[in-house]
Amino acid sequence: MLTEEQAWKLLDEVPDPEVPVVSVVELGIIRELHCRPDGITVVVTPTYSGCPATEVIGLSIRETLQAAGAGKVDMETRLDPAWTSDWIGDAAREKLRAYGIVPPDGRAAVGAAQPIRFVRKTLTCPRCGSTNTERLSEFGSTACKATYRCKSCLEPFEYFKPI
Amino acid sequence: MVATMTQQTTATPEHIEYVLRLADNALILGQRLSEWCGHAPVIEEDLALANISLDLVGQARLLLTHAGNLEGKGRDEDQMAFLRVERDYRNVTMMEVPNEDFGRTTLRNFFSSAFQVLLWEKLVKSSDSELAAIAAKSLKEARYHLNHSSEWVIRLGDGTEVSHAKTQAALDYLWPYTAELFAANPTDEAIAASGVGPAWSSLEAAWEGVVLPVLGEATLVVPARTPFKSYGKFGRHSEHMGHLLATMQYMQRTYPGAQW
Ligand SMILES: [Zn+2]
Numbered sequence: 001m002l003t004e005e006q007a008w009k010l011l012d013e014v015p016d017p018e019v020p021v022v023s024v025v026e027l028g029i030i031r032e033l034h035c036r037p038d039g040i041t042v043v044v045t046p047t048y049s050g051c052p053a054t055e056v057i058g059l060s061i062r063e064t065l066q067a068a069g070a071g072k073v074d075m076e077t078r079l080d081p082a083w084t085s086d087w088i089g090d091a092a093r094e095k096l097r098a099y100g101i102v103p104p105d106g107r108a109a110v111g112a113a114q115p116i117r118f119v120r121k122t123l124t125c126p127r128c129g130s131t132n133t134e135r136l137s138e139f140g141s142t143a144c145k146a147t148y149r150c151k152s153c154l155e156p157f158e159y160f161k162p163i
Numbered sequence: 164m165v166a167t168m169t170q171q172t173t174a175t176p177e178h179i180e181y182v183l184r185l186a187d188n189a190l191i192l193g194q195r196l197s198e199w200c201g202h203a204p205v206i207e208e209d210l211a212l213a214n215i216s217l218d219l220v221g222q223a224r225l226l227l228t229h230a231g232n233l234e235g236k237g238r239d240e241d242q243m244a245f246l247r248v249e250r251d252y253r254n255v256t257m258m259e260v261p262n263e264d265f266g267r268t269t270l271r272n273f274f275s276s277a278f279q280v281l282l283w284e285k286l287v288k289s290s291d292s293e294l295a296a297i298a299a300k301s302l303k304e305a306r307y308h309l310n311h312s313s314e315w316v317i318r319l320g321d322g323t324e325v326s327h328a329k330t331q332a333a334l335d336y337l338w339p340y341t342a343e344l345f346a347a348n349p350t351d352e353a354i355a356a357s358g359v360g361p362a363w364s365s366l367e368a369a370w371e372g373v374v375l376p377v378l379g380e381a382t383l384v385v386p387a388r389t390p391f392k393s394y395g396k397f398g399r400h401s402e403h404m405g406h407l408l409a410t411m412q413y414m415q416r417t418y419p420g421a422q423w
């Protein structure tokens with residue numbers, strides 16, 4: 001059997017399949033670990049409802065823990081409280097930036113139903129540091145990211161949206 | 164991921180019906196949006212529509228699982244999604260009408276997400292704790308869908324002559340279907356009294372408060388209300404629903420019980 005500390009450490013090596021520069025622990029989707037003599041229970045809060053990585057993440061967690069001798073791995077999905085990008089820590093945010101993805105700017109919005117129209121955040125290009133950037137789309141290669149482009153170095157980049 | 168959301172409940176038929184309406188709205192609109200994959204006007208919007216579709220199908224999975232648990236007959240999300248007959252689907256008719264063009268698709272997303280944001284905001288406080296949890300999660304996603312679609316409605320409506328004409332035609336087509344969202348019915352009355360959620364009719368004024376200013380900014384003219392009524396949420400669908408289901412259910416009907 002593993003100790004909880006060992007299990008946390010192991011899972012901190014499991015990358016998010018879409019953003020492999022951060023681990024599933026750093027993303028904040030592992031909420032609790034409970035070790036038992038014969039196994040372990042992992043409490044997971046998924047990111048987006050439609051995130052195609054969710055099932056792969058579950059599989060990676062299971063494989064990693066079983067390979068380390070954790071015994072029976074039980075996965076529990078917890079929806080409440082809903083996942084928020086606020087759970088991504090500062091160190092992970094810097095890893096995202098270094099990888100070319102601008103981390104969430106500020107806290108997740110809690111607003112009224114009024115749509116925010118044509119309000120753009122000024123983002124800093126993660127490659128050249130220019131603030132001369134523009135948004136191309138509210139969505140990107142995955143729902144959690146928006147697509148931007150830098151008008152100084154002309155490179156595209158992604159923005160991890162606060163949610 | 165193995166979801167361990169089993170509940171022993173004594174849900175009323177109205178409660179199950181109400182959750183199914185939410186589930187099927189998400190499922191059927193998600194299915195329609197998936198048709199755009201590889202066909203949108205530009206790659207960025209192709210990705211956006213596919214991502215919105217994924218969010219909606221994800222929400223539908225949670226809601227269908229919940230409806231199956233409330234029903235207590237052992238039906239899982241796949242059986243709910245793929246093995247019901249047309250009359251058992253509870254989405255409003257607006258969700259099933261064809262995409263037609265980018266204008267109609269965008270406008271429907273706008274009407275739908277404006278409604279969902281208001282509804283999820285209320286359902287966060289549902290007496291049904293599972294529904295409240297799904298609402299809190301879906302609300303965050305719906306806000307992004309609303310921002311995305313409202314910007315495009317303005318851009319298309321207040322755009323070129325062609326984009327304006329197409330979006331106005333989409334508005335003329337879709338507007339009569341929006342009335343169904345707010346039509347009073349016994350299910351909603353029972354649900355509002357039970358504390359599970361609001362009667363959808365109670366959201367009409369707030370919905371117009373969100374939608375009308377954007378349509379105005381888009382220089383679109385809102386048609387007058389007519390006696391036209393659609394009845395999708397009661398299971399009486401348009402001629403388009405059968406075709407949609409034939410596509411969506413094809414794999415499960417051809418290979419019953421197939422898993423992937
Ligand atoms: Zn740059």
